[in-house]
Amino acid sequence: QLQQSGPGLVKPSQTLSLTCVISGDSVSSNSAAWNWIRQSPSRGLEWLGRTYYRSKWYNDYAVSVKSRITINPETSKNQFSLQLNSVTPEDTAVYYCASGQYGMDVWGQGTTVTVPS
Amino acid sequence: SYELTQPPSVSVSPGQTARITCSGDALPKQYVYWYQQKPGQAPVLMIYKDSERPSGIPERFSGSSSGTTVTLTISGVQAEDEADYYCQSTDSSDTSVAFGGGTKLTVL
Numbered sequence: 306q307l308q309q310s311g312p313g314l315v316k317p318s319q320t321l322s323l324t325c326v327i328s329g330d331s332v333s334s335n336s337a338a339w340n341w342i343r344q345s346p347s348r349g350l351e352w353l354g355r356t357y358y359r360s361k362w363y364n365d366y367a368v369s370v371k372s373r374i375t376i377n378p379e380t381s382k383n384q385f386s387l388q389l390n391s392v393t394p395e396d397t398a399v400y401y402c403a404s405g406q407y408g409m410d411v412w413g414q415g416t417t418v419t420v421p422s
Numbered sequence: 423s424y425e426l427t428q429p430p431s432v433s434v435s436p437g438q439t440a441r442i443t444c445s446g447d448a449l450p451k452q453y454v455y456w457y458q459q460k461p462g463q464a465p466v467l468m469i470y471k472d473s474e475r476p477s478g479i480p481e482r483f484s485g486s487s488s489g490t491t492v493t494l495t496i497s498g499v500q501a502e503d504e505a506d507y508y509c510q511s512t513d514s515s516d517t518s519v520a521f522g523g524g525t526k527l528t529v530l
Binding site for chain 2: 340342349350351352355365367368369401403405407408409410412413414415
């Protein structure tokens with residue numbers, strides 16, 4: 306299971322921070338990947354990035370947010386986090402964490418994040 | 423960035439067969455995954471590795487691939503299948519994940 310937490314309102318130009326707590330698996334798994342996805346009416350499902358461990362840590366980020374995003378694994382707490390800097394109203398969306406080895410078979414409950422104009 | 427193309431909508435009557443396509447240049451080399459999403463819910467994985475069905479997914483859901491196009495087939499569509507369906511894959515370098523734009527399945 307994945308349990309998300311974080312604020313639902315972020316002011317423009319500030320940093321959006323969300324956490325996804327993992328139960329029933331390990332963030333250090335050698336087979337799973339840990340993803341952040343967002344969804345807005347205008348953009349559908351948009352993959353933001355992922356972190357995964359294959360003898361060392363790797364990160365992949367979407368080109369659209371690459372200059373503003375950081376996804377970090379936190380092994381001591383068995384969780385991973387999303388930080389998105391310099392947010393604008395365009396970043397208003399439902400944010401999901403999701404994981405899996407082949408595809409994303411486990412999803413968090415979703416967090417609605419609003420960036421007011 | 424890598425793009426996957428889906429039709430915006432598909433409509434079928436109950437009991438008929440629905441086919442939803444997804445096109446992308448890297449699909450001959452990369453697996454495709456299909457998700458079902460109902461309003462207010464997180465997506466659910468319906469098909470993985472092009473044609474495999476996770477446990478608990480009804481047999482009426484199947485996936486197939488041919489070149490740069492993959493297809494989700496729902497045989498004997500039921501009213502409960504009305505939802506948005508998204509394909510997902512990765513680019514040829516396997517570093518960028520992409521979702522299709524989604525297809526709204528309407529059961530008439």
